[in-house]
Amino acid sequence: MVSRSDELFVEDVVVPRWGRVVTAEGVVPFVVVGDDGEVLAPVAEFLRDFVARGNSAGSVRSYSFVLLRWWRWLRVVEVPWQRATSGEVRDLVLWLRQTSKPRNSARTASLATVGTVNAVTRKPYLNDRYAARTVRHNNAVLRSFYDDWIERGEGPLLNPVAQNRRGGRFPGAHWNPAEPFRDEKRLRYNPKVPRRFPRDVPDERWDELFAALRSDRDRAMLALAVSSAARAGELLGLRCCDIDWGDQLIRVVRKGTRAQQWIPASSEAFVWLRLVIAAHPTGHAGDSVWWTLRRRDRGGGLRAQPLSYDALRAVLRRVNDRLATNWTMHDLRHTCAIRMLRDARLSLRDIQVILGHAHLSTTQLYLDQDDHDVIHRVHEHLKTVRERPPATAAVSSPVGVGYDAADLAILFGQVPS
Incomplete structure (x- = not known):
């Protein structure tokens, strides 16, 4: 000591x-x-x-x-x-x-x-x-x-x-009331936190990620995440009675406030979710939607039990190893938020409600542009400029269009050649 x-x-x-x-x-x-x-x-x-x-x-x-x-x-x-x-x-x-x-153990593959x-x-x-x-x-x-x-x-x-x-x-003496x-x-001893930008999964990368999944359960989970912006913990708490098939809504318990909220998801996600429910072990209304098979401690074959957060991380780890990526479930939440932000029909207040943010200032963080998005748009601009046909030189004319030569001679003192 x-x-x-x-x-x-x-x-x-x-x-x-x-x-x-x-x-x-x-x-x-x-x-x-x-x-x-x-x-x-x-x-x-x-x-x-x-x-x-x-x-x-x-x-x-x-x-x-x-x-x-x-x-x-x-x-x-x-x-x-x-x-x-x-x-x-x-x-x-x-x-x-x-x-x-x-x-607890030394790193191997990582x-x-x-x-x-x-x-x-x-x-x-x-x-x-x-x-x-x-x-x-x-x-x-x-x-x-x-x-x-x-x-x-x-x-x-x-x-x-x-x-x-x-x-x-x-x-606070110099605080601007408008801010x-x-x-x-x-x-006193808090270190500075580097500024982080929300990062979305590009459409072509999302297609690769979704195609690499091996089960309907995993496809339903990720389709719900990318279309509802629900957190991983909120989706794992989903029960059979928390699904509104008619209006295509799911009920989640929000992180922090623990409030229940109905949020929409895509039609594609509900198609995959229907396949998951069809293979449900019991089908009771209060049971978890997500199940996995695990071996019993003392033999006896496989046993169905609710999917845990560690098991969900293992699913993404296997997919990331196959694609040489490091996507996370929270990236899908960012992806959904940025997609909604690009839709002119949705206001920032609408996005705040879906994300479950208590303050609008938290949702405004998604307004910050990632450098990669800016670089991509500048490349598109440069490509457009490069492909634009060169401007042809104007054919000289002795007299401007619509002007009389005599009038120009009186104005300038000579007739234009």
Whole structure:
């Protein structure tokens, strides 16, 4: 371990894989335990309040891993969680920005592509470093954790995840009322996030991707995604009773708000969906639409069970390996949004409703043009200019059309030759 009284070189720190996140019975679906199997009481109490505020199980799991990482770091620097300062947060951010993420197994096939850019999709492959958004999420979780304990009258006197204020002593003094108001508060050690543009799947690439699918279930899933803009998690939660065949609508539970919403999909998607329902194991109204076959743990052949997110990722991974691409389900959501944006009959408000965005400013991100689209249009412009016939030289005429030579002689003092 490294003592805070000693010089701390973050590039030399090795954080042990102490503790783990485990599932739990009761209202809190996940808890953090130490190597001795004991639940971390401060984290458990915070997560209990976090669940009471209506947050989903996925958010509880995400927060649990962040707090486990924080506890591992505190053990390295030998600082109790109640006495943590902004120095520990700063050093953790520095360590996260230069270290590699732990892996349960070494890379094999993906070793050749990690950190590179795909030549077909022009999308970068994931690398083994923590992204800037991950570091910002880490800081936000820690800020929320300490805010909760400070409000209880326990923990440190000041939140170790400090904030900065832009604009000097009077933030917002030069704010233009014609522009949306921006909160001037910013976490001190938040790294800058590179600007990302929504990227769609071109029509010819979509045809290749769809043709590479091997089952009606996969074709129905991707056809729904590219025509309804629903997220992968929203589609995986689809039940048989969530399909309106007459109006060609599906009912999804929105991420975050957990609100139910009916959204339209294409006729082609419903054709593939009909084939999936026809092969449904039970056909009960409350059953999941998507099923897969898995072997039983102790033999006995195959067993039908609902399709999981990991199984859906495996479907795309097999297709991407075949096409040498790295498309994701979220690319299909971007594709649907950009296609709707190019339709003059749809307003930005219409697109916001279909995407399920709470704020119109989120939908406006799709107005930003990807550099590739701009380059494509400029190439088309240059091609048009190149193919345009050269202008013929005008045949000189002694007198302009419609003018009398005598009048021009009086005006200019001579007759044009």
